[in-house]
Amino acid sequence: xxxxxxxxxxxxxxxxxxxxxxxxxxxxxxxxxxxxxxxxxxxxxxxxxxxxxxxxxxxxxxxxxxxxxxxxxxxxxxxxxxxxxxxxxxxxxxxxxxxxxxxxxxxxxxxxxxxxxxxxxxxxxxxxxxxxxxxxxxxxxxxxxxxxxxxxxxxxxxxxxxxxxxxxxxxxxxxxxxxxxxxxxxxxxxxxxxxxxxxxxxxxxxxxxxxxxxxxxxxxxxxxxxxxxxxxxxxxxxxxxxxxxxxxxxxxxxxxxxxxxxxxxxxxxxxxxxxxxxxxxx
Amino acid sequence: xxxxxxxxxxxxxxxxxxxxxxxxxxxxxxxxxxxxxxxxxxxxxxxxxxxxxxxxxxxxxxxxxxxxxxxxxxxxxxxxxxxxxxxxxxxxxxxxxxxxxxxxxxxxxxxxxxxxxxxxxxxxxxxxxxxxxxxxxxxxxxxxxxxxxxxxxxxxxxxxxxxxxxxxxxxxxxxxxxxxxxxxxxxxxxxxxxxxxxxxxxxxxxxxxxxxxxxxxxxxxxxxxxxxxxxxxxxxxxxxxxxxxxxxxxxxxxxxxxxxxxxxxxxxxxxxxxxxxxxxxxxxxxxxxxxxxxxxxxxxxxxxxxxxxxxxxxxxxxxxxxxxxxxxxxxxxxxxxxxxxxxxxxxxxxxxxxxxxxxxxxxxxxxxxxxxxxxxxxxxxxxxxxxxxxxxxxxxxxxxxxxxxxxxxxxxxxxxxxxxxxxxxxxxxxxxxxxxxxxxxxxxxxxxxxxxxxxxxxxxxxxxxxxxxxxxxxxxxxxxxxxxxxxxxxxxxxxxxxxxxxxxxxxxxxxxxxxxxxxxxxxxxxxxxxxxxxxxxxxxxxxxxxxxxxxxxxxxxxxxxxxxxxxxxxxxxxxxxxxxxxxxxxxxxxxxxxxxxxxxxxxxxxxxxxxxxxxxxxxxxxxxxxxxxxxxxxxxxxxxxxxxxxxxxxxxxxxxx
Numbered sequence: 044x045x046x047x048x049x050x051x052x053x054x055x056x057x058x059x060x061x062x063x064x065x066x067x068x069x070x071x072x073x074x075x076x077x078x079x080x081x082x083x084x085x086x087x088x089x090x091x092x093x094x095x096x097x098x099x100x101x102x103x104x105x106x107x108x109x110x111x112x113x114x115x116x117x118x119x120x121x122x123x124x125x126x127x128x129x130x131x132x133x134x135x136x137x138x139x140x141x142x143x144x145x146x147x148x149x150x151x152x153x154x155x156x157x158x159x160x161x162x163x164x165x166x167x168x169x170x171x172x173x174x175x176x177x178x179x180x181x182x183x184x185x186x187x188x189x190x191x192x193x194x195x196x197x198x199x200x201x202x203x204x205x206x207x208x209x210x211x212x213x214x215x216x217x218x219x220x221x222x223x224x225x226x227x228x229x230x231x232x233x234x235x236x237x238x239x240x241x242x243x244x245x246x247x248x249x250x251x252x253x254x255x256x257x258x259x260x261x262x263x264x265x266x267x268x269x270x271x272x273x274x275x276x277x278x279x280x281x282x283x284x285x286x287x288x289x290x291x292x293x294x295x296x297x298x299x300x301x302x303x304x305x306x307x308x309x310x311x312x313x314x315x316x317x318x319x320x321x322x323x324x325x
Numbered sequence: 326x327x328x329x330x331x332x333x334x335x336x337x338x339x340x341x342x343x344x345x346x347x348x349x350x351x352x353x354x355x356x357x358x359x360x361x362x363x364x365x366x367x368x369x370x371x372x373x374x375x376x377x378x379x380x381x382x383x384x385x386x387x388x389x390x391x392x393x394x395x396x397x398x399x400x401x402x403x404x405x406x407x408x409x410x411x412x413x414x415x416x417x418x419x420x421x422x423x424x425x426x427x428x429x430x431x432x433x434x435x436x437x438x439x440x441x442x443x444x445x446x447x448x449x450x451x452x453x454x455x456x457x458x459x460x461x462x463x464x465x466x467x468x469x470x471x472x473x474x475x476x477x478x479x480x481x482x483x484x485x486x487x488x489x490x491x492x493x494x495x496x497x498x499x500x501x502x503x504x505x506x507x508x509x510x511x512x513x514x515x516x517x518x519x520x521x522x523x524x525x526x527x528x529x530x531x532x533x534x535x536x537x538x539x540x541x542x543x544x545x546x547x548x549x550x551x552x553x554x555x556x557x558x559x560x561x562x563x564x565x566x567x568x569x570x571x572x573x574x575x576x577x578x579x580x581x582x583x584x585x586x587x588x589x590x591x592x593x594x595x596x597x598x599x600x601x602x603x604x605x606x607x608x609x610x611x612x613x614x615x616x617x618x619x620x621x622x623x624x625x626x627x628x629x630x631x632x633x634x635x636x637x638x639x640x641x642x643x644x645x646x647x648x649x650x651x652x653x654x655x656x657x658x659x660x661x662x663x664x665x666x667x668x669x670x671x672x673x674x675x676x677x678x679x680x681x682x683x684x685x686x687x688x689x690x691x692x693x694x695x696x697x698x699x700x701x702x703x704x705x706x707x708x709x710x711x712x713x714x715x716x717x718x719x720x721x722x723x724x725x726x727x728x729x730x731x732x733x734x735x736x737x738x739x740x741x742x743x744x745x746x747x748x749x750x751x752x753x754x755x756x757x758x759x760x761x762x763x764x765x766x767x768x769x770x771x772x773x774x775x776x777x778x779x780x781x782x783x784x785x786x787x788x789x790x791x792x793x794x795x796x797x798x799x800x801x802x803x804x805x806x807x808x809x810x811x812x813x814x815x816x817x818x819x820x821x822x823x824x825x826x827x828x829x830x831x832x833x834x835x836x837x838x839x840x841x842x843x844x845x846x847x848x849x850x851x852x853x854x855x856x857x858x859x860x861x862x863x864x865x866x867x868x869x870x871x872x873x874x875x876x877x878x879x880x881x882x883x884x885x886x887x888x889x890x891x892x893x894x895x896x897x898x899x900x901x902x903x904x905x906x907x908x909x910x911x912x913x914x915x916x917x918x919x920x921x922x923x924x925x926x927x928x929x930x931x932x933x934x935x936x937x938x939x940x941x942x943x944x945x946x947x948x949x950x951x952x953x954x955x956x957x958x959x960x961x962x963x964x965x966x967x968x969x970x971x972x973x974x975x976x977x978x979x980x981x982x
Contacts, residue, residue: 055414059430062481071436142528143586146531155354160353167851250435250486295444298440
């Protein structure tokens with residue numbers, strides 16, 4: 044590779060780097076600014092960032108968010124991985140249709156979808172009516188932590204399936220047959236061929252499920268009858284109900300801390316996964 | 326060999342079962358949605374019989390179809406642009422030798438995903454307002470373009486994360502081979518690498534489209550009055566409720582896409598295995614036909630425009646609305662969701678009628694709470710000409726000098742407003758506001774689940790109804806009930822008073838089923854909860870679906886509110902705003918609104934009208950109305966330190982930490 048080629052290829056980054064500088068980092072400056080400067084008086088204060096140290100409820104909400112989103116991510120992975128594998132074995136035409144079928148439910152409005160889930164899970168809901176026919180129940184489902192996790196898995200599962208699937212779609216049947224011919228059993232095939240080739244899709248999937256679910260708010264409110272309070276709920280409530288009374292500041296401070304923690308998590312994750320595949324020459 | 330094929334088969338069966346279960350899981354709520362789109366009733370939880378009324382409704386007026394068009398346009402544009410941007414970036418990152426830089430870019434890439442939407446939305450709004458201040462003082466600083474920018478910004482990370490794994494999985498030796506065979510690096514990229522990226526690019530595009538099509542929070546803050554999307558509108562309904570017409574709209578979208586997919590699949594299947602040139606050609610023709618069908622479907626949607634009911638029969642003074650200078654101008658109206666008659670069931674479509682009468686174009690945007698409206702107004706991102714806030718919010722807006730005085734000479738119909746609602750505490754000199762509707766908070770209960778007739782809020786603490794009681798998921802209203810119970814002023818500035826109420830709320834928690842706003846409708850209509858406080862007008866909607874429901878005004882007192890029409894500072898079409906206010910007060914228009922909203926009206930022409938179906942309604946205008954009102958209190962704007970004090974108490978009560 045000559046130097047000029049490298050340079051011009053480096054330019055491919057430029058549009059998005061500039062874009063993210065302006066439209067991701069500049070708004071972020073406002074978040075950081077309002078974490079420390081009062082909206083009304085404009086004075087510097089550490090009062091808002093301190094809430095994490097003085098008020099345990101914020102730390103607690105944070106812990107619950109972390110726990111639920113980790114569980115939801117793990118469940119999504121367990122469901123999505125075999126699903127993506129079987130999908131990648133289907134006929135190509137069917138694969139492209141199914142890709143859309145997986146995403147299609149998410150085009151329906153989130154409010155409508157969540158309402159429908161509550162109709163299914165309610166005390167007088169569909170499932171309990173069915174259970175009653177067999178003489179069980181009623182079982183309390185809505186309003187529990189389980190319902191919140193279910194909501195998270197439901198809303199983000201497609202974001203786990205698609206990247207894993209696109210990673211696997213490359214593994215052709217010949218490759219697997221070759222592995223068999225070379226004496227691999229099913230497990231070895233999985234371990235030596237499929238897993239390594241789908242790993243980076245898995246990482247993408249984990250990020251795309253974990254990161255949005257840790258800051259989610261709407262799902263938790265509806266599925267828990269407002270009883271499970273996640274960090275996203277607190278931020279949303281502060282900004283919406285107490286905007287001019289320090290709410291915006293508190294919301295900004297909470298998301299600032301949230302951001303630092305997630306950045307740290309993804310940084311650690313990148314350390315473990317990115318061996319030396321980056322930076323290769325085409 | 327035989328054994329392997331047997332194993333493959335059992336694997337296949339297992340795979341099909343698993344995939345079937347996942348699809349069942351993904352589509353279960355959609356089945357519910359489709360079923361309720363055919364509901365004869367208004368509820369989305371109680372099925373009253375099969376009817377097509379909501380489909381008729383959809384095509385007979387209202388703005389839903391316009392919002393859908395907007396959403397589609399935005400989702401297509403933003404996802405395509407984000408895909409280009411994200412793919413370029415992925416290729417660029419992949420080629421970066423410096424790992425630090427690439428992981429820095431990836432870390433920044435994660436930010437839009439991990440920031441709670443509301444933070445992304447608000448911070449983007451602030452930036453647009455900040456920049457807009459320099460660029461063009463005369464234009465709204467958030468508009469369609471800022472909305473597009475916001476969508477591209479939160480879409481691109483997903484594209485990047487889909488394309489990057491594909492890049493990492495490409496075999497570099499293939500590229501080297503291509504270059505050995507004489508390809509330039511660019512040729513090698515397009516001939517060898519790019520085809521392998523296509524699945525990743527497609528799934529990125531698909532995700533970007535999905536996210537954009539269903540986003541509401543970021544869009545809410547990043548958009549102006551000129552462009553309302555479907556999810557933004559639907560989300561503003563959270564104080565009211567979503568009606569099955571929204572379900573019907575999404576059912577149509579769903580069925581249309583499903584049909585397209587089936588056609589597409591059929592076409593593809595015919596082609597597989599036959600690869601002669603001729604076949605290829607005919608498949609190309611079929612693809613073109615398929616594409617045309619898809620385009621026609623979309624164009625059909627865009628061309629189709631429903632004919633709303635705009636017929637006015639009895640304007641007080643028709644000549645008042647003739648003003649050539651205002652024709653063709655735009656009026657930005659910012660109102661509560663479902664707070665104006667929209668042509669449902671062939672009633673008057675107030676906005677369309679005003680446009681027809683005056684030639685003024687109305688941009689109509691809705692909000693879900695006073696506070697959310699305030700944050701948008703304070704940001705000065707959009708210049709609204711009309712807002713309809715509640716009493717205490719009007720006081721707050723006046724104290725911050727955010728409202729304009731009204732020119733009452735140009736609102737002759739103001740004389741129709743009941744004297745009771747003039748000179749109220751938030752606007753003692755009648756300078757800034759014109760009352761629009763009046764409401765009370767009542768205690769709703771299910772007569773089959775509750776013994777006797779309650780007369781007090783105390784039933785909301787009653788152990789025997791444990792797990793069947795709901796309260797407001799909104800701090801001020803939830804506190805109000807506890808304050809009434811504790812006998813303290815709902816506008817108290819003493820922290821001890823708030824502590825007292827908080828203690829009651831804490832002790833209430835163990836008997837609560839939960840905290841609810843719009844969910845109250847489904848839960849009470851479906852008999853899933855026995856007791857809930859809500860706004861009297863909305864109770865009528867619930868009772869319409871479930872006749873077992875009753876409502877009382879508790880003896881301890883309750884909250885009364887007046888929502889009034891105001892003009893915010895910075896309004897750009899003051900003259901049209903005056904005309905619009907006067908129009909809203911027209912007896913015929915006010916009647917249509919009163920019937921639609923179901924709240925009490927301050928308009929005497931409506932109250933005296935024999936046609937007003939709620940005229941003697943025992944819940945809106947009970948016989949002891951004056952007594953109920955005498956026990957009720959208005960909210961007042963509280964000092965910031967009290968607000969943040971009870972905000973903390975509220976978080977503590979709900980989170981229990």
